Amino acid sequence: MPKTGGSLSVRDQALAAKEAAKVLRNAPTELKNRALFAMADALDRHKDSILQANFADVAEAQTDGLSKALLDRLTLTEARLEDAADGLREVAALADPIGEVVAMGRRPNGLEIGQVRVPLGVVGIIYEARPNVTVDAAGLCLKAGNTVILRGGREAIRTNIALVDVMGEALADAGLPKESLAIIQDIDRSSTQELMRLSGIIDVLIPRGGRGLIQAVRESATVPVIETGEGNCHIYIDYNAPLDMALEIIINAKCQRPGVCNAVETLLIHTDVAGELLPVVASALTKQDVVVKGCAKSLELMPSLEPADPKDWETEYLDLILAVKIVDDLEDALTHIEEYGTGHSEAIVTNDYRHAAIFREKVDAAAVYVNASTRFTDGQEFGLGAEIGISTQKLHARGPMGLKELTSTKFVIAGSGQIRI
Numbered sequence: 001m002p003k004t005g006g007s008l009s010v011r012d013q014a015l016a017a018k019e020a021a022k023v024l025r026n027a028p029t030e031l032k033n034r035a036l037f038a039m040a041d042a043l044d045r046h047k048d049s050i051l052q053a054n055f056a057d058v059a060e061a062q063t064d065g066l067s068k069a070l071l072d073r074l075t076l077t078e079a080r081l082e083d084a085a086d087g088l089r090e091v092a093a094l095a096d097p098i099g100e101v102v103a104m105g106r107r108p109n110g111l112e113i114g115q116v117r118v119p120l121g122v123v124g125i126i127y128e129a130r131p132n133v134t135v136d137a138a139g140l141c142l143k144a145g146n147t148v149i150l151r152g153g154r155e156a157i158r159t160n161i162a163l164v165d166v167m168g169e170a171l172a173d174a175g176l177p178k179e180s181l182a183i184i185q186d187i188d189r190s191s192t193q194e195l196m197r198l199s200g201i202i203d204v205l206i207p208r209g210g211r212g213l214i215q216a217v218r219e220s221a222t223v224p225v226i227e228t229g230e231g232n233c234h235i236y237i238d239y240n241a242p243l244d245m246a247l248e249i250i251i252n253a254k255c256q257r258p259g260v261c262n263a264v265e266t267l268l269i270h271t272d273v274a275g276e277l278l279p280v281v282a283s284a285l286t287k288q289d290v291v292v293k294g295c296a297k298s299l300e301l302m303p304s305l306e307p308a309d310p311k312d313w314e315t316e317y318l319d320l321i322l323a324v325k326i327v328d329d330l331e332d333a334l335t336h337i338e339e340y341g342t343g344h345s346e347a348i349v350t351n352d353y354r355h356a357a358i359f360r361e362k363v364d365a366a367a368v369y370v371n372a373s374t375r376f377t378d379g380q381e382f383g384l385g386a387e388i389g390i391s392t393q394k395l396h397a398r399g400p401m402g403l404k405e406l407t408s409t410k411f412v413i414a415g416s417g418q419i420r421i
Contacts, residue, residue, distance in 0.1 A: 010149075010194045013182045014201045017122045017147040020177035025119045025145045027176060029096040032143055035174035036092040039138065040085040042170035043163070047081050053162040054131065061129070061155045069259030069319045074129040074155055084135040087386045091139040094385045097403045098145045112414040117407040119145030121203035124195050125388070126217060127229075128209040129155035134163045136386040138181050142171075144406035147180045149202070151195055153209075154187040161185060196221040206401075208389040210316055211342075226397055228389030231261035231344035232316045233374045236268040236333040236359070238350035243277050245371065246349045250281055253347070253373040255288045259318045261390060262345050262367075262377040266313060266323045268333045271297070274326045278302060281324075290320045297326040313340045330355050334362050341365060343392040345374040366392055366399040 008016070024032075043050065054076040061074055102115040123146045127133045134150060141148035152160040164183040172178040184191050196205060199222045207217040208229045217225055235253060237246050253264035269277055278301050282292050293312050294305035305324070312323040313336070327333045337346055347369035348359040356370045367377040367390075377400065379387025384402030391397040397405035 010184055010186070010191050011198065011201070013179075013184065014122065014124075014149055014195070014198050016179040017149055017182055018201055020179040021119070021121050021147045023177050024142070024147055024180050025098075025121070027145065029098075031175060032096070032145070033092040035142060035171050035176050036088045036139055038170040038174040039142075039167040040088040040092075042166045043081060043085040043088070043135070046162075046166045047078060050081060050159065050162045050166065051076060051078065053158040054156075057129075057156050057158045064155075066129075066155065067259075067319050069257075070129060070155075072257065073259045074131070074159075076131050076159060080132065084132055087136060087380075088139040090380075091143050091385050091403075094143065094403060096143065097407050102409055109418050110416060111418055114412045114414075115409050116412055117404070118410050120406060120408055121146060122201065123148045123406065124151070124198075124202045124205045124223065125149070126151045126192060126195070126205065126207045126209070126213065127153065127389075128213060129153040130208075131156050131159045131163060133208060133389075134160050134183075135167070137388055138164070138167050140386055140388050140403060140406055142176075142180065144403050146406055147177075148182070149195065150181075150183045151192055152183065157185065157187055193220060196223060199223055206389060210318065226389075226391055226395075226401070227393045228391050228401065229261050230316055230342045230392060231263070231374075231377075231390070232266070232314065232340060232342045233262060233264050233345045233347075234266045234268055234333075234337050234341060235264050235347045235349065235374065236327070236330070236337070237270060237273060237277060238330065238348060238352055238355055239270040239272040240351045241270075241273060241349040242351060243273065243280070246277065247281060247284060249347070249349055249371070249373050251284055251288065253375050254285065254290060254322050255320070256373075256375055258290075258320050260375075261316070261318075262374050263318070264322065264347075264374050265315065265317055266325065266336075266340070268325050268327050268336060270330075270333075271326050271328055274298070275301060278324065278326075285322060288320070290322055293321065293323045295325040298324050301326075316342070330358060334359070337363060337365075344390060345369065345377040347372065347374050366390060 097117045100117040104114040168178045202223045205223040293308035345367040346363045346365045379400040379402045388401040
């Protein structure tokens with residue numbers, strides 16, 4: 001396993017990326033798209049070596065006892081790698097945000113003031129064991145005119161190095177600086193600390209992962225941070241919810257990919273339907289190997305459930321575990337979400353139009369659902385193409401971060417000799 005970053009230190013890699021950003025910010029759309037297609041084709045050509053590197057990472061992670069859900073996040077298959085390559089081609093097909101006129105107007109003094117999109121510059125991304133993020137980040141940052149420095153989790157280090165090597169060569173062959181895409185190979189935490197403190201070199205830092213990672217970056221970084229990732233997501237089943245629909249949504253939101261941030265972690269059930277719904281839900285989830293943890297009222301209905309404690313309400317499991325709480329009414333559910341939600345994705349299942357409207361209005365989250373699975377909080381599902389992550393904060397970007405969220409703006413002013421009096 002790699003132990004150092006090779007011939008370049010983290011600072012040197014960042015400085016090289018800053019120089020490359022001067023080229024990339026003015027790169028024409030045609031050139032960026034050519035590079036994206038070249039990167040996608042390179043992933044297809046080198047799939048055997050990439051999958052071999054991933055096999056070694058997965059084998060070591062299994063030995064280290066990584067959970068089944070996290071192993072799923074780490075694992076690349078031929079189909080997943082093909083999807084990643086296709087994702088780059090889809091990004092190429094998206095409109096280039098750079099140079100887009102956001103606003104334009106004329107002042108009474110004759111000044112024409114416009115606001116246009118520009119790249120952020122050098123983007124640093126710190127993330128956990130998800131090789132697909134490596135490809136998504138490379139493609140989105142390139143199309144938005146940014147250079148990117150990646151610091152992935154140690155569990156995926158071989159895979160990430162293989163991916164970046166392949167895509168970096170393709171970048172160079174297409175005519176863009178290879179330094180536009182870099183990965184920190186040093187798996188020691190000191191390299192992450194150094195990246196987080198490169199103010200004046202790194203323009204923005206995006207942590208993508210669980211609460212521990214985001215908190216560590218928030219507390220240590222001197223670089224501006226966009227927080228993404230932590231998803232303690234809830235589904236509330238209302239008093240008159242269609243129970244067949246509710247069951248299908250719950251199973252999808254918990255079981256399709258439990259190790260991702262838009263998977264549901266807590267189920268809130270109105271007391272009027274708990275007696276009918278909870279046994280059905282628990283039975284279906286148990287068949288999917290989900291551990292169901294219930295509140296005191298839930299245990300009265302189903303003593304076989306594992307007891308939930310207060311810590312369960314604030315836990316993002318990223319695993320086949322679901323906490324269940326029976327609530328008195330909509331207000332009770334809203335109070336729980338307000339206290340324990342992370343501002344990611346929240347859902348209500350109901351046939352009551354008024355309750356749906358109240359839920360949409362009162363829940364403070366990046367994505368609020370009525371009668372749909374939280375698993376849809378995703379850049380591709382929202383029609384944005386690939387995403388860099390789900391922002392759970394409110395400054396600059398919120399929700400799935402696509403191309404436009406990886407840009408800033410500048411004002412362009414045209415005059416005819418005006419001076420300020």
